[in-house]
Amino acid sequence: MPLPQELAERARDILAGRVEPVATRDAATVVLLREGVEVYLLRRKTTMAFAAGAYVFPGGSVDPRDSDHAVAWAGPSPAEWGEMLNADECTARGLVCAAVRETFEESGVLLAGPDATRVVEDTTGDDWEADRLALIDHSMGFADFLAKRGLVLRSDLLKAWAHWITPEIEHRRFDTRFFVAVLPYGQRTRDVGGEADKVAWKRPADAIELAHKGDIFLMPPTYQTLTDLSAHAAIDDVLAVRRDIVTIMPRAVEIEGEMRLMTS
Template sequence: MPGDPPEVPVEPRDASTIALLRDGDHGLEVFLLHRVAGMAFAGGMTVFPGGGVDLRDADADLAWAGPPPSWWAQRFRCTEDEARELVCAAVRETFEECGVLLAGPTADTVVADTSGYGPARAALVARELSFSDFLAREQLVLRADLVRPWSNWITPPEEPRRYDTRFFVAALPEGQIADGVTTEASDVSWQTPSEAVADWQSGLRGLLPPTWVTLMEIDEHDTVTSALAAEREIVAVVPRVRRDGDVLRVVLPGDPLYPGAAGHLDGQPGDRLELP
């Protein structure tokens, strides 16, 4: 059971996550990592690649292709510096956690094989190398045009660890392979969104509310092209929870029950978490 909520809300840390997509034999598929159970945040949960912003990433001089930081700032309702950091964090974390690199030698190309960047990937994970320095050293251009904004979720103020996370979607580049070479995950998989949600509902996997909501939203699209073309209004969402016996129901803004719902997920053995 989680500890008591902090008396003073913790300031949420900026973070980014990418739902990496591909067209599979049975429809649109998404890449998922099953986090190691002992991790401080979301231990044992199934998640998309992602993590916190590293302020060293967003060097204003890094080579950048696609919508400028001003475009991203408008979508995510933040400053241009923050927008640059968020996009860089999304691309860096995806490379660190599954070896997929959304960058290329030129503004209209993307690397087809990332295996040669193994040492740099390890150095990025160890924070011995910044992402901007990595791109500059390898003469690579960050392909901001290969990612699309999806949503913004903020951890409730009652939680001891809080993140202001921007969600992105991106297609797996041709020739690249998403792997499970990360100490943060016990295993990885490609699944259709409906399969991933079904595994959660049956108790095989754990999903946090932002993950299963995102999976359900992506499941509305039949192809990667359709998902990437979605025009979405990005509004910050702070989920809350309403207890109904042994059922925990996630309540989202706009629900009449939202004002009276709790922000702290006080899970107990036998509890079930249900969709709103």
């Protein structure tokens, strides 16, 4: 994809060594799926500093407290997740916790339950909303939230999907692991506001078509993830597919005098 003038100039400065890329922040994002292979998308507000106006999946940066060993845990261990994500155990713990926490913050869906075999069936109500807002403003850590409600994080409800790193030319950069998860029985997403001004359930192919028409804006990682998912007709197919997690970091290259962003 061609780069706008400001980013093209920054890309040339970075390639020439005149500007140092900013450091990345660990982040996690979750593709929520429901029957019919529909995905949950949020449109980020146009006032946001990163990915303004883009349709994205729930997710965000890892909070230091996400790596807290006090987080009640069920399912594959952080060490096992480290092997799946090509990360050390501490980083993997933070990524999985961030994935579950951010999904709850941005959709109201909680991948947790009273024990290793059950999942919360309803996260609506004023008390749940108060806890969600407390997580967002950092007045409550995720470990305290789970302990308060007698819940354990269900890491087995997540499937590792992809690994994308924001290009070096961007002013804000994230080292993001993508997960997929099925909407738990009884739960439903809700428009929770915050960083998004619109939410929608879309079939991957339909979202891609809308992007081609210019009706919605998708960033490369979202576009590629939707493309991958569009090849599957059922949720079970998505969960059964083998995924080799390969790190992808789009890079700026100059082609016939034009700076373009390439993913391969």
